[in-house]
Structure formats: C-alpha cells, structure tokens
Amino acid sequence: TAGEVLRRLEVAWTNELLAPELLDGKAELVDCMMEQVREMEENIKRARKGDFVASLHQLEIERIRFVLASYLRTRLRKIETHCAALLDSTRDG
Secondary structure, X not given: OHHHHHHHXXXXXXXXXXXXXOOOOOHHHHHXXXXXXXXXXXXXXXXXXXOHHHHHHHHHHHHHHHHHHHHHHHHHHHHHHOHHHHHHHHHHO
C-alpha cells in the first residue's frame, strides 16, 4: 500500500541520514512514491476549490516531496564526497 511504501521510504531516509557511508539505494521506493504523488496531484486537481480534504492532501504531498528530496540530496552528497572510494570499489569488485 502507499502508506507502507511511505513508511519504508522514511526508514530508508532516516538510515541514510544517520549512516556515515552510502547505503544501498531504494530506487524502487522512490519511483513508487513519485507515482503516488502524481496520482494524488491528479486527484487534487479534480477536487473543488477550498476543499479542506484537498488542502490536507496537498500538505501531505509537500511532506512526501520533502522526504524524497532530502533522501536524494543526502545520497548525492555522499556520492560527491566519497566518489574516489566508490569508483575504486566498483573497479575492484
């Protein structure tokens, strides 16, 4: 379910933030969550103007986008910081 995917993404995000090294990527979670966000945005477009539930959904979309962006930024920062070691490890093994 979408809730389970979000929970797993939040766990991956927290682990990535706290780990000193680059962890295995969770591209399938990111892709799935981005698809969920697109679907939620389509539903919001169909909602009435000023609908309170649509406002809550929009707030949840923004929260999910923050988690996704932070997760990806953290991974990119680690890749940039440790690029030489990452390249050596891919050459060796």
